[in-house]
Amino acid sequence: MMLSIKNLHAKIGGNEILRGLSLELKAGEVQALMGPNGSGKSTLANVIAGHDAYDVTGEVLFEGEDLLAMSPEDRAAAGVFLAFQHPVEIPGVGNLYFMRTALNSLRRQRGLDELDAMDFLEFAKEKMELVEMDRSFMSRSVNEGFSGGEKKRNEILQMAILEPRLAILDETDSGLDIDALRVVANGVNALRSPERAMLVITHHQRLLDYIVPDRVHVMAEGQIVRSGDKELARALEEHGYVGLDEVSLEPSASVAATP
């Protein structure tokens, strides 16, 4: 099992956001996580990436290692990547420099040679084509003045460059028009591989037309309340989260136990 989450609780400012969540992901799988605002999807993503704003209990194992005991940079080195819902703007830090520093940090930790600026640019070129970003983005400050769609493409570009084992995409589709959505989805699909797992967090079934998941989970109030195949996403689109209770679907308990 690549990722194994058991009975995960997370509190922020005395507020319990995750309430005993369990989830498993195998290498090669793409799973979708859906659910209404405030159900805890982004909190789960942040907790996995190592944001320190939360009081966390429970167990998160990544390739058998205790992820919760690791710093965010160690998690990244282990192969965890989060595409942020709201990528932060960092004035004064060049995008190219940032990505090269990130890649070289990972390479150093993995005992590989660092890439100089020329080699890095060569390496990044085809990744930039993948998300249809031209070189001008690389000379700008990280995300500064980027449109919503450009920020999301920049996240996928980082994923393509850092080549993580586990990628969590936190509402990478939100705020994208249909063309941008296609670009982002193509980028993600190109990175699907038997060695890589992805957890795709979204509000909309639309994204899942492009990135077809192996499993779909529905979150509510800090737990996974339903799990199923991609048809579950369609049912959600049709009936909404509220109407879901009345629709007959396989119960979550039986699914959660299935790897």
Place this chain on the structure above:
Amino acid sequence: MTAGRAHTVGLAVAPTGGLALLEPEASQEDPAWLTGVRRSASDWVHAHGFPTRKDEDWRYTRLEPILEVPFERASPRLSHQRALIAINGLGADLGGARLIFINGHFAPELSRVGELPDGATVTNLASVLAEREERLEPIFSRTFAPFHHAFAALNTALTGDGAFVSLAANTVVEAPIELVFFSETDGAPLVSNPRSVVLAGPGSQATIVETHTGLPGEIYCTNAVTEIVLEPGAVVEHYKIQDEADSAFHLALLDVRQDRESHFSSHVFALGSHIARHEVRVYLEGEGADVNLDGLYLPRGDQLHDNPVLVVHAAPGGTSRQLYKGEVDEHGHGVFNGHIVVRPGAAGTDARQTNKNLLLSDDAEIDTRPRLEILTDDVKCAHGAAVGRLDEEALFYLRSRGVPERTARAILTYAFAREMVDLIPLEDLRSRVENLVADRLATSPNERAT
């Protein structure tokens, strides 16, 4: 009570030891007027004493550690070996004239003047005193005025040398004129009192790069005065790189007088010293003069970087801009004390002042103190000050990409400082400063010492 002149009256420490014991030496080379000026400067120090923290302009400067040290005056060095190493370590050669001073004494064998256009003089002050001293009398007598402080007076009383740059009308010196003040001791604390003078004639142009540096762990004090006079239409750009040893003390006064339509800019990078004070005073005395002052200070460890700035608009139509940024970490203490005075009659003045700070530790201290004293109508004056913290979300973002926390912090703190480095149009100088700033941000003085 306005603060402009209040600070040297009363409340002074009776000078008892250290710097206060130093007396001007009777030199046969000094012209008679200079002997007189030195004597009265010394008398002034004894009568008024050193400023204290009750003094408006000195309230953030800890002077006790400086006044307690039994400093001695430095004699010229016999060996230049260590100085050479330090100078070679400065980075790219800027290509223009380069004057090297060791403990305030000119080192001609390490210096070069190179090719200068007709009408430009770049030399050391002592040689001017020996040959054409009449040019200096009005300047020397002026800075030591009743309203100046003990350190400037002490510089007048004790100075042995410094740089002298003079530009005749419409003389343009393209390559930067570099002044390097290097300090080294033989174990006993030394004080140097370099005095530099830049006289920019009408329509002349020059760039001056002043660097102060020394050897790690050595205790010395640089008490520097630089005077710049801009005649009508002159353009002078001044860079100050204060990269002293972390164990050193640095007290400096940059005193600037501007006649009409002249342009002056100053960029200060406060990096080293245990206690450093870089004071800038600019007097816009002619109509339509403009001045740009910017600065970056990075105190950490136990460093204090004090940046008093005074801009006096004494004539109509002047423009002044100030942008100072500070990043204060560990137990560091950063001060921006910016004072703008618009005198009666200085109509049409446009003065702006901005101070931005990043507080990087709970033990760090930042004092930002804008003061506006506007004594005329029809002026535009604006000031703003901000103190913020490192963006934690940006830090998490970098770390989540695998960048170790320490590196991530260094990247973000450098990003804040970078704006000031990017203001340097000279590429070689910019990369030199870039390296110095990045190095300071990445290494605490405490680590540097080990």
